[in-house]
Amino acid sequence: MRTYLWVGLLVSLLVSLSQSQLALAQDRLLDASLAGQPSVSLTGYFASLEDASTALTLDEVRSPAIAPRFETSAPSAAAINHGLTRSAYWLRLTLSNPTDQPLARMLQIDYPILSSVRFFSPLADGGYRLVDTGNAQPFDTRGYANRGFVFPLALPPHAEQTYYLRVQSLTPLIVPATLWEPTAFHHHERNDYLAQSWYFGMATAMILFNLLLFIALRDSIYLLYVTFAVSTVLAFSAEYGMAKEFLWPETTFWADISSGVFLSLAVANGLLFMRRMLDTTRNLPKLDRLFKALIALFFLAPLGFFFSLRALIPPTIALIGLTMLLVLATSLYCAVVKRQRSAIFFALAFSMLLLGAAVLVMRGLGLLPTNLLTAYGVEYGSALEMLLLALALADRFNTLRREKAAAQQHLVEHLQSHERVLEARVLQRTEELKAANERLETLSVTDALTGIANRRRFDEVLASEWSRAARAGHPLAVALLDIDWFKRYNDHYGHPAGDECLRRVAAVLRDQVCRTGDLVARYGGEEFAFIAPASNGEDALAIARRICLALENLALSHQPSEFGCVSCSIGVAALTPAEGRSPDQLVKAADEALYRAKEQGRNRAVLAEA
Incomplete structure (x- = not known):
């Protein structure tokens, strides 16, 4: 009888082990040599497991009881997207190296606002090394300094290795993962930071330029533009991981909520700027009262993020979308009915931002795939919006200047014209003297006959x-x-x-x-x-x-x-x-x-x- 008992236990153990191996065998095996390609999306190669309790450990998810529950499905988008969820998700990835040489690869997750990212890589002794990082962790917990999450991999020759990821987030849980050849990744990383630098550099230039205009002209509309642009830039810097890397690398909870805080402030400051630009107090007094209420609401919303960010994200996103539609409708009304030139620029500007924001929102809700357009569309829209709003300010300034010039006396205009001619002549004479001096200096050290030094x-x-x-x-x-x-x-x-x-x-x-x-x-x-x-x-x-x-x-x-x-x-x-x-x-x-x-x-x- 005891012999049958031991045989039964042995059979059960073998069945469990076979189920575990079968689960691993069902994973799509990825050849890490990449067949000459610079990179490959990992979405279709992950096996995923929802951890609703958020309490599972690596040993537990590898156990024969749980390992078979990992699910593999064909990729329908460029990223795994579970939207807003309280669950943690475990991702399993099996890589093979069929070559005779060890392979170095880079695993990138290009979604910097994931609160928690735990990466488990296999060791030679059968154990696993843990990199515990995420947006809610200090920046120096990352094994590789990057605005996103990058994990260097080393695969021995003729070997298969299984890696595990555990992700959890207060924000939408999106995992756009890519496996890179190192040289190609560094080239991609350089271009990525170049694109980010272009956006933030352009935005900074617009901010400083309009701040100088405010100091010079003492017109508060330029200050309103500056506050709107600053809050927008800070929101995007938090959303795309630049703030975490360069502004507040040691923060934890603040890094999780900062993008929502600054996005809410950006909407509030944008409404203030719109009220002044379109003069809604005079042109649309009833609607202006609604704008005041929305401004107060968006200024107060960040306080709620400190207590329940996950619960406030859906209504905040919905309210932001409705507000932007209202702003667009208002600017179109002022452009068509009120014949305001600045409203035309305003409508075009917010159309660009609205389009980019809509793409971002639908991506966050899982309605759109993650790709270059959906990942950076809101930055593209924001850049175009800032430029168009700057053109609106310039057009407004030019309109005021033309009106002022029309009111001036003809004699003053004549004197100004004469002064401009005189200044042009002085400048021309100065340039001629400068050129003559340069020629004399050159002649003084040059042999006139041969053209070489004297x-x-x-x-x-x-x-x-x-x-x-x-x-x-x-x-x-x-x-x-x-x-x-x-x-x-x-x-x-x-x-x-x-x-x-x-x-x-x-x-x-x-x-x-x-x-x-x-x-x-x-x-x-x-x-x-x-x-x-x-x-x-x-x-x-x-x-x-x-x-x-x-x-x-x-x-x-x-x-x-x-x-x-x-x-x-x-x-x-x-x-x-x-x-x-x-x-x-x-x-x-x-x-x-x-x-x-x-x-x-x-x-x-x-x-x-x-």
Whole structure:
């Protein structure tokens, strides 16, 4: 009898284990090599389990009793979306590495306002390592610094690994998860932060610009725009995780409710701005009383978020939607019936924001999938809205200015026109003088015939490079070049041909001495020079020989020359500045080397003796 009992227990255990393995086998296995793709959505590869008690542990969900309850379904959207729920959800993911090399991958959850995200990755000893993070945790609990949730993975070769995620949130429970190849992820991350920087940078510029207008004009409408834009930007920075990363990384509960708080304040400030812009007190007095009540309600709503955020989210979202529709209808009425130009901009602006907000709301309620448009649509709408509202303010300002200008006397307008003409002439004259001074400065250091630096510029650069070489302990090289038998060339071909010869030689020097920092100059008459910083004698000698060869290849006819073509002799010298040495000694050494080059038969480069 006891034997049958043990056999029964063994059979039960085997059945339970087989059920657990069957549950894992039913999971869609993902090849982590990604088959050359940069990323893949994980929505269809997760097996999920609802934890209504929010009390299940990892060991319990892995147990044979609970593991088979995980459900796998074909993805109908780009993200798992359970909307507003008090339940926690466990997600199971199995990855395989069929390659011979270990694989590094990045698992990204691009929904920064999830309150709690617990990620369990397998260890070599069979245990699991926990990363316990989330929007309600300090930012430094994240294993990877990112506005969303990113978990680096390491898969051994020829292995399968199972990972677990536990997610729970006060806000809508949306899990847009993606598996990335690291290089592709870093590229995506850079572009993501670039897009966020573009939006917040543009918004900041609009805020500062209108704040300056308020300070300059003392018109409160610009301050109302600023408060509306600031609260909107803070709402989006909280919604998209930028505030958690950069503004309040250590907060917990505040991070969960901050997006709702600032969104409510943004609506209230937007209504204040609209009342002033459309002058509803005078144009729509009855409706204006409703707007006042809504403003008070939205200013008070954040207090309720501190006590019951989850309960207040649906009615708040519904009220925000109705309010925006009312604002749109009001602005359209003022534009069509009251013929207010600013109302046209206002209607267009709130249409953009309303469209983006509607997409966000329907995504939060699970009615739309999560993708690039639904994830960032409200930011796109907000950016367009801010620009259009700024245009509305500009149009309002221009309208007031035109009305004021029409009321001014004709004489004042004439004087202002005369003043503008005078200012334009002064500005034009100033620009002409500036351009003339720049030309004179350029001419003062440029040889007029050859277009290269002149002797004055050579001396200035030599002095500065000598000081630089002395500080760095580097050598400095100088070369002096003389065209062989140039006087005979002038006498034979004439001075115009001699001038052209000088220009051709200068062009050769420019082509051959071309490093950044090098200088080519006309030293005087038929003499040229170049300065080669941080070059020793051999380096400078090589440059000089290239010049001789290039000039020889130019084949510029010179019948009085022994070589039949224009050639040159070059003396090269290099020194490392030290106490007791001077730039003049360097030039003198180059000059002596030039003399030796001529003595040795010309058409050559000679390096000064050390």
